[in-house]
Structures are given as structure tokens and as C-alpha cells.
Amino acid sequence: MIHLSFAPLEGLTDDVYRRAHAVEFGGADVYYTPFYTTVPEGLTARDRREISAALSAPGAPPTIVQLLSSRASDFLRAAAFLAGCGCTVLNLNLGCPSGTVTAKGRGAGFLAKPAMLDAFFDEVFSGLSGIAPQIQVSVKTRIGYADENEAPYLMEIFNRYPIVELILHPRLRTDLYRGRPRMSVYRQMAGMARMPVCYNGDIFRAEDLQDLLAAFPDTHRVMLGRGAAANPALFRLCRAEPVPDLPGRLRRMHDRICEENAARMGNGRNLLCRMAELWKYQAYLFSEDPRPFLRRLYRCTTLAEYRAAVSALFSQATLRKDAAYPPSPAL
Ligand SMILES: Cc1cc2nc3c(=O)[nH]c(=O)nc-3n(C[C@H](O)[C@H](O)[C@H](O)COP(=O)(O)O)c2cc1C
Known part of the structure; x- marks a missing residue:
């Protein structure tokens, strides 16, 4: 049985989204939160409140x-707090390609400083046994910063530590999300890994998963991101499970997210921006070219206008059975 996880997508897969997805679609074994940045006291008071509530x-x-x-x-202080929230696994982000993050040597920026990364792991794993022995650490990483040749050296570092799972997104930081995943490097790293490996990248349709498993039969763990954001039924499709009443599920998931966020952030611009983020992916389910709908959405200035646009979409559009993100390279 394949283990499927829902990738962290900053700006989209917050607690409201995760709960709504789990209720209406499910099929993911586990959900990852988007990243929380550690600070000298571990986590900010706001993040601590948000995480324990979620x-x-x-x-x-x-x-x-x-x-x-x-x-x-900082990581160890955050771990001590999260152990108190009942966490048993924490995930370290070594993949974020954003310039503001990498400039501080974090996310994929950490991959460019292998000696510091090694020292970080050394201190984290030796510190955890005293501070929060129940916590295990998983790592979500790219294959290098700017060069495929970094991969085996990074893998040697990872292999020195009791990392519980290594989630591999086979792109370099410099690739951002462009081009195809570098599958030969994935093969090399997965072959070297002493810990369980989870594949992540460009699984947009159930057929993509089948192709992956055919090419890499030893893969037992896969993380889905944008494909699941575009089609929340993707986990079930990957498991060849039926998805009755897809429009009803999408509508209920949407309404739940919209209402819970409205209660949290009010009916203003912030809510409309948050909902637009959902449609950036999900609109592909409704139309091969979602741009007219998205343009209408971006023009909305009130919740009433937004609701009218969404209702029109649900009543007029036909869901595409073969929908996948992105529908074609031209868009
Ligand atoms: C809008 C957006 C936000 C993301 N936020 C995070 C994040 O908070 N943490 C993280 O590790 N990766 C983040 N990612 C990367 C995804 O988790 C995932 O690794 C990437 O999208 C590749 O998987 P996919 O092809 O299945 O989407 C983000 C990606 C996107 C597009």
C-alpha cells in the first residue's frame, strides 16, 4: 500500500484547508503544514498559538x-514546544527556493553550506535526545543548490543521521519549479539513502504515479502538492478509489474554507486573496483555459461578487475528467 502525503503549500494548505480537504476528500495519509520559521525562542507566540490550535x-x-x-x-526550542503539543515527527525544510529565505542560508539555501548543515544536524540530533526524545526528524529537500554533482555529498551528510524520512524533490534550487524533475539524480540519491525516501514532484495525474512506480518499483512513499491542490480528489484517484459527487464535494470544501476564513479574517481583501490562491490551482478542473474565470475573480472587490462568480462557475462549467495541473505548457 502506497503512503501518500499532502505537500505543504504556503498560502494555501493552512489548517482550514487541511481539515476541509480531509473531510470532503481524504485519501492522504498525512498533511504537512507550510513552514514555520524558527526564532531564538523557538517559535513566535503567534505561531505557537496557531500550531497548537490547528x-x-x-x-x-x-x-x-x-x-x-x-x-x-532555535530548532531544539521549537521541538521542545512541539513535543508538548503531541508531535512525534518534525519536518525540516531544505527546499524553499525563495530568495529571501535562501539569502539567510535557510531552505534550499542551506544546501549551499554543507559543512554548516552537517553541524546543524549534529547539534539537533544530539540535543533532541535530552530535550525531546520522542521527536523524530524528517527532511524535505531538493537535490542540490546549483549543481547535480552536489547530490551525493548531501546524501552522505543525510546518511550520517537518524533522519526518519527523506522527502526528495528532484530539482535544484536554481531550477525553482521549472523543467522536468531530474530523475537520474533521484535514482542516485534514493539508491544511496539509508532511510525511507518519499518522492515529490510533478505528480499531477494518477497516471503520473503509475509511471513513477513502474520506473521506480521501490517507491513506497509519495508526496503530492500542486496536483492535489488542482484536483483534491487526486489521492483517491491515485488509489483507484471512486469519487462520487465530485462537484458536491468541491462545493462543500470551497464553502467551508470560505466561511471559516471569513470568520477568521473578515470579508475583505485578505479573504478574496486567500480564495484566489485556491482557484489558481482548482480552476483547471473546470476549464482547460481558466484565465477568463480567474480574471473575473481577481476583479471582485466584495464577497458578494466573489460568491456570484463562484456560483456561476459551479452552475455553468462541466468538470473535466482528465483535468491536471498545469493543463498545457502554453498556460
Ligand atoms: C505556492 C507554493 C508554496 C509552497 N510552500 C512550501 C512550504 O511551505 N514548504 C515546503 O517544503 N515546500 C513548499 N512548496 C513546495 C511543495 O511542497 C512541493 O515540494 C512542490 O510543489 C513540488 O511538488 P508538486 O510538483 O507535487 O507540486 C510550495 C510550493 C508552491 C508552489
């Missing part, structure tokens, strides 16, 4: 908290 909310699905960190002492 993890203890009724209906919260199994969730792994992701941390963005390059200072072991």
Missing part, C-alpha cells in the same frame, strides 16, 4: 509540522 482542532487530520531553520538551538 493540531488540537476537532477533525484535524494527521499533521506534520514543518520548520524552516538554520540554527540548531
Whole structure:
């Protein structure tokens, strides 16, 4: 049985989204939070409140908290707090390609400083046994910063530590999300890994997963990101499970997210921006060229206008059975 996880997508897969997805679609074994940046006191008071509320909310699905960190002492303080919230696995982000993150040597920026990364792991794993022995650490990483040849050296570092799972997104930081995943490097790293490996990247349709498993029969763990954001039924499709009443599920998931966010952030611009983020992916389910709908959405200035645009979409559009993100390279 393949283990499927929902990737962290900053700006989209917050606690409201994760709960709504789990209730209406499910099929993911675990959800990852978008990253929380560690600070000298571990996590900011706001992040601590947000995380403990999210993890203890009724209906919260199994969730792994992701941390963005390059200072072991900060990471350990965050780990002590998260152990108190009942976490048993924490995920370290070594993949974020954003310039503001990498400039601080975090995310994929940490990959460019292998000696510091090695020292970070050394301090984290030796510190955890005293501070939070129940916590295990998984790592979500790219294959290097700017050169495929970094991969085996990084893998040697990872192999020195009791990393519980290595999630590999086979792109370099400099690739951002462009081009195809570098599957020969994935093969090389997965072959070297002493820990379980989870594949992540460009699984947009159930057929993509089948192709992956045919080419890499030893793959037992896969993380889905944009493909699941575009089609929340993707986990079920990957498991060859039926998805009755797809439009009804999408509508209920949408309405739940919209209402819960409205209660949290009010009916203003912030809510419309948050909902637009959902449609950036999901619109592909409704139309091969979602741009006219998205343009209408971006023009909305009130919740009433937004609701009218969404209702028109649900009543007029036909869901595409073969929908996948992105529908064609031209868009
Ligand atoms: C909008 C957006 C936000 C993301 N946020 C995060 C994040 O918070 N943490 C993380 O590790 N990766 C993040 N990622 C990367 C995804 O988790 C995933 O690794 C990437 O999209 C490749 O997988 P996919 O092809 O299945 O989407 C983000 C990607 C996108 C497009």
C-alpha cells in the first residue's frame, strides 16, 4: 500500500484547508503544514498559538509540522514546544527556493553550506535526545543548490543521521519549479539513502504515479502538492478509489474554507486573496483555459461578487475528467 502525503503549500494548505480537504476528500495519509520559521525562542507566540490550535482542532487530520531553520538551538526550542503539543515527527525544510529565505542560508539555501548543515544536524540530533526524545526528524529537500554533482555529498551528510524520512524533490534550487524533475539524480540519491525516501514532484495525474512506480518499483512513499491542490480528489484517484459527487464535494470544501476564513479574517481583501490562491490551482478542473474565470475573480472587490462568480462557475462549467495541473505548457 502506497503512503501518500499532502505537500505543504504556503498560502494555501493552512489548517482550514487541511481539515476541509480531509473531510470532503481524504485519501492522504498525512498533511504537512507550510513552514514555520524558527526564532531564538523557538517559535513566535503567534505561531505557537496557531500550531497548537490547528493540531488540537476537532477533525484535524494527521499533521506534520514543518520548520524552516538554520540554527540548531532555535530548532531544539521549537521541538521542545512541539513535543508538548503531541508531535512525534518534525519536518525540516531544505527546499524553499525563495530568495529571501535562501539569502539567510535557510531552505534550499542551506544546501549551499554543507559543512554548516552537517553541524546543524549534529547539534539537533544530539540535543533532541535530552530535550525531546520522542521527536523524530524528517527532511524535505531538493537535490542540490546549483549543481547535480552536489547530490551525493548531501546524501552522505543525510546518511550520517537518524533522519526518519527523506522527502526528495528532484530539482535544484536554481531550477525553482521549472523543467522536468531530474530523475537520474533521484535514482542516485534514493539508491544511496539509508532511510525511507518519499518522492515529490510533478505528480499531477494518477497516471503520473503509475509511471513513477513502474520506473521506480521501490517507491513506497509519495508526496503530492500542486496536483492535489488542482484536483483534491487526486489521492483517491491515485488509489483507484471512486469519487462520487465530485462537484458536491468541491462545493462543500470551497464553502467551508470560505466561511471559516471569513470568520477568521473578515470579508475583505485578505479573504478574496486567500480564495484566489485556491482557484489558481482548482480552476483547471473546470476549464482547460481558466484565465477568463480567474480574471473575473481577481476583479471582485466584495464577497458578494466573489460568491456570484463562484456560483456561476459551479452552475455553468462541466468538470473535466482528465483535468491536471498545469493543463498545457502554453498556460
Ligand atoms: C505556492 C507554493 C508554496 C509552497 N510552500 C512550501 C512550504 O511551505 N514548504 C515546503 O517544503 N515546500 C513548499 N512548496 C513546495 C511543495 O511542497 C512541493 O515540494 C512542490 O510543489 C513540488 O511538488 P508538486 O510538483 O507535487 O507540486 C510550495 C510550493 C508552491 C508552489
